[in-house]
Amino acid sequence: MAREGRPFACLTAYDATTARWLERAGVHVLLVGDTAAEMILGFQRTIDMPLPIALALTAAVKRGAPDTLVMGDMPFMSYQADESEAIVNAGRFLTEGLADCVKIEADASFAPLIAKMARAGIPICGHVGSKPQRAALSGGYGSAGRTPKEAAQIVDDAVALEKAGCVLLLVEAVPPEVTDSIMKATTVPLIGIGAGTACHGQVLVFQDLCGLTDEPPRFAQRSADLGNQIQRAGEDWVRRVTERNIGGESYVMQQPQVATTVKPQPAPKT
Numbered sequence: 001m002a003r004e005g006r007p008f009a010c011l012t013a014y015d016a017t018t019a020r021w022l023e024r025a026g027v028h029v030l031l032v033g034d035t036a037a038e039m040i041l042g043f044q045r046t047i048d049m050p051l052p053i054a055l056a057l058t059a060a061v062k063r064g065a066p067d068t069l070v071m072g073d074m075p076f077m078s079y080q081a082d083e084s085e086a087i088v089n090a091g092r093f094l095t096e097g098l099a100d101c102v103k104i105e106a107d108a109s110f111a112p113l114i115a116k117m118a119r120a121g122i123p124i125c126g127h128v129g130s131k132p133q134r135a136a137l138s139g140g141y142g143s144a145g146r147t148p149k150e151a152a153q154i155v156d157d158a159v160a161l162e163k164a165g166c167v168l169l170l171v172e173a174v175p176p177e178v179t180d181s182i183m184k185a186t187t188v189p190l191i192g193i194g195a196g197t198a199c200h201g202q203v204l205v206f207q208d209l210c211g212l213t214d215e216p217p218r219f220a221q222r223s224a225d226l227g228n229q230i231q232r233a234g235e236d237w238v239r240r241v242t243e244r245n246i247g248g249e250s251y252v253m254q255q256p257q258v259a260t261t262v263k264p265q266p267a268p269k270t
């Protein structure tokens with residue numbers, strides 16, 4: 001699609017049921033992001049995402065959407081500490097997690113690791129721009145690349161990651177000018193989130209798109225109001241239970257079996 005200039009749509013998904021509906025909707029890529037730490041597990045930070053749960057959720061999404069490209073997101077400390085461990089963990093996303101590709105938040109210093117992952121046969125998406133796993137160092141979640149120096153650094157990172165073997169790039173929360181520069185400087189498909197419209201593909205967190213988050217980021221425009229719908233469904237259920245009017249169909253007692261007499265058969269003639 002990127003080659004043909006057709007924008008592709010990517011959304012996060014963290015469970016099989018949602019993935020099934022998003023596949024039916026024609027969403028092209030499902031990202032099992034480490035935002036699951038916040039959206040599914042209730043943490044305040046993406047760095048709290050446990051690797052075994054990330055693997056299990058990724059496999060669940062692929063089972064729900066077997067015909068959609070599924071990207072697993074490597075959690076904090078699953079690839080930063082040790083190269084061999086990082087390669088093994090990335091491989092686990094393909095085997096246990098059933099992922100089609102794996103995303104890591106990276107700058108140019110990760111190029112040697114990405115080259116080794118690519119050599120091992122793992123398709124990697126390099127995530128540049130704002131990198132939430134580094135929020136403790138960068139002063140919190142937010143935008144990136146808003147000074148000429150930072151912008152140039154992000155473009156250099158993207159170029160280095162493509163050279164190292166990334167088959168996809170993702171850029172988060174940068175001004176559109178930075179995206180334009182990455183688009184000019186790289187050739188692999190670029191997915192954007194809060195990065196303007198020029199990218200080959202666009203991703204949003206499912207809960208932000210569907211009106212399930214209380215404070216979505218400034219770039220996330222809602223397409224649905226599921227939060228209020230869920231609340232109304234919950235309220236309706238509380239009312240029906242209170243009124244002993246739960247609806248649906250009851251099970252019916254089985255009728256007693258009618259006894260049948262079996263006539264003795266004459267013995268066959270020999």
Ligand code: KIV
Pocket residue numbers: 012031032033034035036046073170172193203205
């Ligand atoms: O974890 C995630 O959901 C992401 C997106 C915000 C791009 O990395």
